[in-house]
Amino acid sequence: MEEHLKNSVTDGQEEYVLNIGPQHPSTHGVLRLVASLRGEIVTNIEPHIGYIHRGIEKMCESLTYPQIIHLTDRMDYLSAHINNEAVCLNVEKALEIDIPDRIKVIRTIMAELTRIQSHQLFWATFGMDLGGLTCFFYGLRDREKVLDIFEETCGGRMIVSYNCPGGLMHDIHPGFQKRVKEFIEYFRKTLPEYDQLLTGNVIFRERTMGIGKLTLGEAIAHGITGPTARASGFSCDVRKKEPYSAYDRIKFNEVLFTEGDTYHRYLVRMDEMRQSMDIIEQLIDNIPEGPYAVKMKPIIRLPEGEYYQRVETARGELGVYIISDGNKNPYRVKFRSPNFVNLSVLNMLSKGFKIADLIAISGSLDLIIPDIDR
Amino acid sequence: MRSIVKYISEVLSGVWSLLKGMKVTGSYFFRPSAIVTQKYPENRKDLVMFERFKGEVIMPHNENNEHRCTGCGICEINCPNGTIEVITKTIITPEGKKKRAIDKHIYRLSMCSFCALCVKTCPSNALAFSQEFEHAVFDRSKLIKISNKPGSQLMKGVE
Amino acid sequence: MPFDIYDFTSLTQWIDTSLNDRLSPFWAVVAEMAIVGLLILVFYALIGLFLVYAERKVCAFMQNRLGPNRVGPFGIFQTVADLIKLLLVELVPIRNADKFLFNVAPFIVIIASFMAISAIPFAKGLHAIDLNIGVFYVIAVSALGVIGVLLAGWSSNNKYSLIGAMRSGAQIVSYELSVGLSLITVIILAGTMQLSEIVQAQSTGWFIFRGHIPAFIAFVIFLIASTAETNRGPFDLAEAESELTAGFHTEYSGIKFAFFFLAEYMNMFIVASIAATVFLGGWMPFHIGSWEAFNHVMDFIPPFIWYLMKTFFIIFLMMWFKWTFPRLRIDQLLTLEWKYLLPINLVNVVFMAFIVLMGWHF
Ligand code: SF4
Ligand code: SF4
Numbered sequence: 001m002e003e004h005l006k007n008s009v010t011d012g013q014e015e016y017v018l019n020i021g022p023q024h025p026s027t028h029g030v031l032r033l034v035a036s037l038r039g040e041i042v043t044n045i046e047p048h049i050g051y052i053h054r055g056i057e058k059m060c061e062s063l064t065y066p067q068i069i070h071l072t073d074r075m076d077y078l079s080a081h082i083n084n085e086a087v088c089l090n091v092e093k094a095l096e097i098d099i100p101d102r103i104k105v106i107r108t109i110m111a112e113l114t115r116i117q118s119h120q121l122f123w124a125t126f127g128m129d130l131g132g133l134t135c136f137f138y139g140l141r142d143r144e145k146v147l148d149i150f151e152e153t154c155g156g157r158m159i160v161s162y163n164c165p166g167g168l169m170h171d172i173h174p175g176f177q178k179r180v181k182e183f184i185e186y187f188r189k190t191l192p193e194y195d196q197l198l199t200g201n202v203i204f205r206e207r208t209m210g211i212g213k214l215t216l217g218e219a220i221a222h223g224i225t226g227p228t229a230r231a232s233g234f235s236c237d238v239r240k241k242e243p244y245s246a247y248d249r250i251k252f253n254e255v256l257f258t259e260g261d262t263y264h265r266y267l268v269r270m271d272e273m274r275q276s277m278d279i280i281e282q283l284i285d286n287i288p289e290g291p292y293a294v295k296m297k298p299i300i301r302l303p304e305g306e307y308y309q310r311v312e313t314a315r316g317e318l319g320v321y322i323i324s325d326g327n328k329n330p331y332r333v334k335f336r337s338p339n340f341v342n343l344s345v346l347n348m349l350s351k352g353f354k355i356a357d358l359i360a361i362s363g364s365l366d367l368i369i370p371d372i373d374r
Numbered sequence: 375m376r377s378i379v380k381y382i383s384e385v386l387s388g389v390w391s392l393l394k395g396m397k398v399t400g401s402y403f404f405r406p407s408a409i410v411t412q413k414y415p416e417n418r419k420d421l422v423m424f425e426r427f428k429g430e431v432i433m434p435h436n437e438n439n440e441h442r443c444t445g446c447g448i449c450e451i452n453c454p455n456g457t458i459e460v461i462t463k464t465i466i467t468p469e470g471k472k473k474r475a476i477d478k479h480i481y482r483l484s485m486c487s488f489c490a491l492c493v494k495t496c497p498s499n500a501l502a503f504s505q506e507f508e509h510a511v512f513d514r515s516k517l518i519k520i521s522n523k524p525g526s527q528l529m530k531g532v533e
Numbered sequence: 534m535p536f537d538i539y540d541f542t543s544l545t546q547w548i549d550t551s552l553n554d555r556l557s558p559f560w561a562v563v564a565e566m567a568i569v570g571l572l573i574l575v576f577y578a579l580i581g582l583f584l585v586y587a588e589r590k591v592c593a594f595m596q597n598r599l600g601p602n603r604v605g606p607f608g609i610f611q612t613v614a615d616l617i618k619l620l621l622v623e624l625v626p627i628r629n630a631d632k633f634l635f636n637v638a639p640f641i642v643i644i645a646s647f648m649a650i651s652a653i654p655f656a657k658g659l660h661a662i663d664l665n666i667g668v669f670y671v672i673a674v675s676a677l678g679v680i681g682v683l684l685a686g687w688s689s690n691n692k693y694s695l696i697g698a699m700r701s702g703a704q705i706v707s708y709e710l711s712v713g714l715s716l717i718t719v720i721i722l723a724g725t726m727q728l729s730e731i732v733q734a735q736s737t738g739w740f741i742f743r744g745h746i747p748a749f750i751a752f753v754i755f756l757i758a759s760t761a762e763t764n765r766g767p768f769d770l771a772e773a774e775s776e777l778t779a780g781f782h783t784e785y786s787g788i789k790f791a792f793f794f795l796a797e798y799m800n801m802f803i804v805a806s807i808a809a810t811v812f813l814g815g816w817m818p819f820h821i822g823s824w825e826a827f828n829h830v831m832d833f834i835p836p837f838i839w840y841l842m843k844t845f846f847i848i849f850l851m852m853w854f855k856w857t858f859p860r861l862r863i864d865q866l867l868t869l870e871w872k873y874l875l876p877i878n879l880v881n882v883v884f885m886a887f888i889v890l891m892g893w894h895f
Contacts, residue, residue, distance in 0.1 A: 018692050026775045040696070040863060067454035070489035129775045131766060131860025134399055137596035141410050148424075155426040155503065161489045169490055173426065197395045197857070202388035203767060204859050298495075355696070356862040359776050385873065392858065399595040399857045411598045 015043060018355075022051045026129050026359045029369030033346075033362070040354045045347040049340075053373040060333035065091050065165050065300045068333070073159045075337060076371035078118040079313035081110045084163035086320045089244055090309035091165040094302040094324065101246070102290035103167045105283050108246040109180065110150075110162065111311075112276040116187070117146040118314035119269040119276075122366045126266060127198055129363035130207055135197060142190055145183045152179060165300055167293025180284050184277050191273065199270065208263035212349035212361035215260060222348075223341045226316025227268040228365055232260030238312040250282045262357075265364040299328050315339055315366055339371040423505035428488040431458075431481050432504045433521035440529040441522055443500035445476035449492035457485040458492055476522055483509060484517040542657060569661045573651060577799060582612045584798040584848065591849065592856045622787040627689060630784065634688035639785065639792035642681030646799040649675040653806045654728050656816045656836040667728035668716055668811065672709070675762070675803055678796060679705040682764070682771060685793070686781035697780025700863055701771035704761060707870040708768075711758035712804075714878040718751035718885045719811050732815035739814035747885040752812045754874055754881070756850065759804035761866070764797065766855035770863055801851055802844065809843035816840040 016039075021032035030051035036044040056075060060068045065087070072083035085107050092099055124139020147157040153173040154162040162169055173179075198204045214224065219232040229236050237254040239247045255271040257264040302324035310319040316338025323332040342365050350358040402408055414421075423429070435441050445462040463477040493501045501521075511517060548568075552561040586601065586609060593600025601608030627635065649671050651661035664670050679701060686698020719740050723731045731740075741748050761768035772780035782793045809815060816836030818828075861869065 016692065018696075024778065040700075063454050066491060067452070067489070070454060070487050070491075074487075127859065131769070131773065131775060132858060133766075134592070134596050134856050135859075137598065141597055144410070151427060152424045153426065155424070155428040155490065156488060159488060164494075169494060170426075173424075193398050196398050198859070200391045201395050201859065202391045203861055203865075206865055207859060207862060354862055354864070355776050356770075356773070356860070385877075395857045396853060400853060402597055403591065403594045403853075406594065408597050409594070409599055413599065413602065 020358075022048075026363065027369070028125060028363075028367065031343075031367065031369045031372070033358075035355070035358065037355065040356075042350050042353055042355060042358050045350055045358065047343055047346060049343070049369075049372050051373065052370050054370075056374045057333050057335060060330060062329060064328050065302070065330070068330070069164060070159075070161045072335075073161055074370060075335065075374055076313055076315060076318070076339065076368045077158050078121060078368060079114055079315065079318070080158060080160050081107075081114040081162060082311055082313040083318060084161065085111060085245065086309055086311040086313075086318050088163045088165050089311065090307050090320045090322055091300065091302065093309060094305070094307045094322070095165075095300070097166060097294055097296075099167065099294065100290040101288040103292060103294075104246040105287050106168060106172055106292070107163065108250075109280055109283050109287075111245070112279045113146050113149060113180070115314045116273050116276045117143045119273045120146070122269055122314075123194055123198070123266075126360075126363045126366075129359050130198075130204060132198065132204075135194075138190075138193065138197070142187060145186060149176065149179050149183060152176065164293065166296040167291070169293075171292040172287075177284055177287070180280060184281060184284075187273075187277065191270075194270065199267070205263065207356070208266060208360055208364070209261060211262040211353060211357050212364065213259070213261045214345060214349060216258070218345065218348065219260070222345050224316070224345060225341065226312070226314070226338050227255075227272060228265055228316065228342050228345075230255055231257045231264040231268045233258040236317065238310050238317055242310065244309075244311060246283065250279055252279050262360050262364040265366075269366070301326060301328050302330070310336070313338060315368065315371070316342060335374060337371045337374060339367050339369075340374075343367055343372055423507060425505070426503070427505045427507070428490060428503045429506040430483055430504055430509065430519075431486065431492060431501055431521070433479060433500055434502050435523055435526055436529065439523060439526045441476075441500055441526050442498045442529050443476050443479055443496075443522060444498055444528065445474050445479075446497060449496050449501060452491045452495045454489060454491065455485050455487060457482050457487075475528060479521040481519045481521050482517060483519060484514065569651075573647070573661065577647065577650060580802055581795045581798050582616065584802060585612045585615075585794070587845075587848070588798070588852055591852045595853075595856045616791065619791040620788055624787045624789060625784075627691075627784050629690045631688035631690070634684045635784075636789070638681045638685035638688060639789045639796075640681070641684065642678045642796040643792045643799075645674055645676075645678035645681065646796050646803060648677075649803045650799065650806075652728060653803070654732055654810065654815055655840055660729070663727065663729045665725075665727045668720060668726045668731070668807075671728075671803070671807055672713055672716065675800060676705060676709050678800060681796075682781050685785070686771075689781075689784035691784050693777040693779070693783050694781050697771045697773065697777050697783075700773075701764060701781060703863065704764070704768065704770060704866060707867055708758045708761040711754055711870060711874045711878055712762055714875070714882060715751040715755040715758065716807075716811060718747055718878075718882050721882070721885050721889055722748065723811075728810055728815075731811060732817060735814035735817050739812065739817070739819075741812045747881050747888060748812065750877065750881050751885070752808070754878055755808055755812070756847070758870075758874060759808065760851050760854055761870075763800040763804055763851075765801060765851060767858035767860050768866060769855075769860060770866060773860060775860075801848060805844045805847040805851065806840070808847050809840060813843045813847075815843075 016037040018035045018037055019032065020035055021027040022030040027033065032048040032051065034046040034048060035042055054074070056071050059071060063071070068087055069084050072087050073080040075083055120139045120143040124136045124143070127133075127135025127139070150160055151157050153176050154160040154169070214228070214232045216233045219229045219234045224232070224234070225236050233256055235254060235256060238244070240254050252275045255268045255275060257268060302322065304324055304326040307322045307324070308319060310317050317336070318338055319336030321334040321336065322330045325331040346362055346365060350361045353361070433441050433443055445460055447460045447462070450458045450460045459480040460476065461478040461480065462474050464472055465475045467473050490503070493503060509517070549561075549565065552564050556564060589611070590600045601611035604610040604614045652664055652667050652671050654660040654663070682701045683698045686694040686701070719731075720726055722740055722743065723734050725731060725734070735743075741752050764771050772782070774780075777783070782790055785793060816839050818831040818834060818836070818839050
């Protein structure tokens with residue numbers, strides 16, 4: 001590790017090695033980037049990860065399936081619901097359980113709310129990375145409303161643990177629908193403010209347009225998923241490609257751009273918030289009646305075999321791979337986390353740009369460090 | 375000529391986009407009613423948490439100091455991180471039968487990850503979440519709590 | 534004129550003569566210097582504390598927050614409490630720093646802003662020195678602060694600090710041009726560089742109205758350039774907390790940090806007062822043509838209050854900028870200056886000269 005910190009000499013010029021992180025305002029967690037600079041220009045980025053490795057995959061091997069759920073909350077904490085859902089879907093698929101519509105619809109609404117709040121936080125922190133501190137507060141202000149919905153129904157704000165194999169922990173709160181509708185109405189009014197404050201702003205456009213271009217080929221080659229890939233034109237939305245829960249019965253557009261620069265990565269997320277609101281509006285008034293959970297055996301044992309389920313989190317494709325040997329604990333669990341893969345292009349994207357662009361690019365990848373390290 | 379027009383229109387549209395942003399922040403500046411933050415310790419009295427809020431796991435007791443816990447230990451098995459420890463004892467019922475009863479139901483708040491599995495799986499609904507959220511203490515040992523109150527008994531009719 | 538009751542000339546003259554009566558000329562000057570120094574020091578500290586508080590409240594309201602509200606009513610003593618805290622905080626010694634430069638840098642920054650403030654006319658007859666090249670002096674002296682910033686960044690021996698300092702150097706060298714040129718535009722109109730006379734010349738109308746289009750353009754450019762010169766957002770590249778953690782003052786703590794902090798606010802105050810003096814008529818009340826009654830009422834507001842009102846208006850504008858816009862990148866910062874502000878400014882100077890020659894101003 002130490003040799004990276006020494007100044008390396010290349011073609012007669014010394015490189016200025018700057019250690020960004022693990023405690024840095026713009027790495028959004030404990031990511032460490034060892035940046036080699038020439039003047040302000042970034043020549044190389046070496047991400048050092050593992051500062052928040054908790055061994056979640058290994059821990060899963062000693063837990064039962066219902067217990068695994070609460071660990072997935074803590075991977076990508078902004079997509080907690082969707083992570084929960086991924087494990088539950090996988091377990092349900094393995095057990096070949098039919099899930100009633102009510103559960104599917106509620107899960108979908110919750111997942112879309114999660115997506116909205118995650119993108120709100122993205123907007124907030126992205127604005128902050130670019131130096132517009134006020135965005136941070138507006139984003140968090142609106143996110144608070146979603147968190148209130150979660151808190152009322154699930155009892156937790158970020159760490160929700162609302163899904164469980166076979167359904168949900170408990171039924172939705174009686175005030176759930178009203179609250180969601182109020183939020184959608186409110187957020188449709190405040191979303192234009194986001195555009196006025198950042199999207200249209202000439203400084204913002206100058207800072208982001210044409211910065212950190214990711215081509216379609218590179219996106220596919222690196223396995224990039226989520227909004228980051230869709231900004232480059234890679235149609236990879238699992239909700240469309242392999243619909244799970246209630247996504248097969250609703251209409252929504254997959255947001256696609258071809259430019260692949262920082263600005264369009266931002267735009268994808270802005271548009272996805274609108275799409276998510278459309279999805280919620282289609283579902284919120286016709287939540288079917290029915291039980292909120294299927295009766296499961298007290299001890300869940302998956303039949304021997306390998307199971308894989310992928311879902312679309314707010315950052316890309318999360319894959320849950322479970323090998324079962326028929327016991328109540330899984331034999332092996334592997335999470336294919338979108339952030340770990342998305343981080344891999346950071347060096348490629350930011351080479352030749354300035355430090356300020358590096359911050360903008362890493363902000364636009366919307367990395368969640370606990371999901372990288374797990 | 376065209377480039378000059380382009381230059382000027384670029385400058386003007388840039389300034390216009392900046393003014394739009396200033397309109398948003400400026401309008402909030404003159405609208406103190408839009409303030410969302412609160413003065414926390416002062417508003418303690420009217421600060422109501424949602425009833426499902428997972429503050430900490432408690433064992434509700436009724437007015438006769440009775441709880442519903444039979445000491446079966448299912449919550450202990452289900453807890454993913456060993457937060458709960460159930461210590462049982464054997465008591466003699468008035469009818470002269472030996473019976474298992476709870477001695478201590480230990481709950482370590484510092485280890486709890488609020489997954490709600492214990493509350494959900496308890497066969498006799500003995501556990502619940504309280505809405506308490508002010509958990510800060512000066513001594514770590516204060517986070518180890520005993521859920522059943524001293525001298526409490528099993529509620530009648532709960533098996 | 535009715536606002537003569539607020540004229541400080543007689544008061545200062547009376548102090549001067551009575552001191553001279555009692556003391557030898559040398560000691561009289563020393564006593565005067567002491568009085569002026571003390572007054573400015575107190576004024577400086579008060580304004581600094583107030584501005585920090587005001588900024589925190591302004592940004593809080595823009596961000597839907599309450600802002601400081603604990604110490605005193607509406608938290609007005611918050612900054613005092615912060616100051617006490619900063620005084621008590623340990624000064625962390627930096628092992629590989631250049632000790633002398635590291636310690637001297639905050640003083641350079643604060644002395645530069647201190648010197649600039651002395652030439653500003655607060656009201657009629659109320660300024661420390663009335664140089665005949667006042668505008669020039671203020672620009673020159675306030676630009677000295679960058680030396681402190683450069684030294685701070687260099688001597689802390691911290692990579693973030695160094696980048697911050699270098700950015701700051703590039704920034705000030707370029708924006709100094711625009712500040713100077715936009716003031717020159719007005720000097721053409723005023724025909725003098727003496728600040729007191731510039732104010733006096735605006736008794737019939739503020740320069741921003743009298744010089745209409747070119748003066749307004751100059752005012753806008755001055756606002757942008759001076760925001761950049763004071764290292765404030767959206768031009769706060771030298772600090773850029775999301776990129777360089779705290780830029781040039783990363784390694785400073787305690788009272789040394791407070792010096793940088795205070796100097797930032799005082800620089801903002803200084804450029805705002807220059808803008809108020811040069812474009813908005815300094816301490817001159819607001820008059821509208823022939824509305825005698827209205828003008829009369831305006832005259833009763835003391836000139837010092839007028840001066841403060843205008844200055845704070847401009848400070849508010851600068852805070853508004855800071856809390857709305859994202860930060861520029863270093864190359865964009867220089868592009869803005871060399872490709873946009875400077876050409877516009879040069880054309881504007883010629884335009885103004887033409888207007889003055891033709892007598893098309895009011
Ligand atoms: S909520 Fe979960 S972690 Fe906490 S005590 Fe109950 S089962 Fe254990
Ligand atoms: S709390 Fe419930 S699950 Fe736990 S020991 Fe008591 S009865 Fe059993």
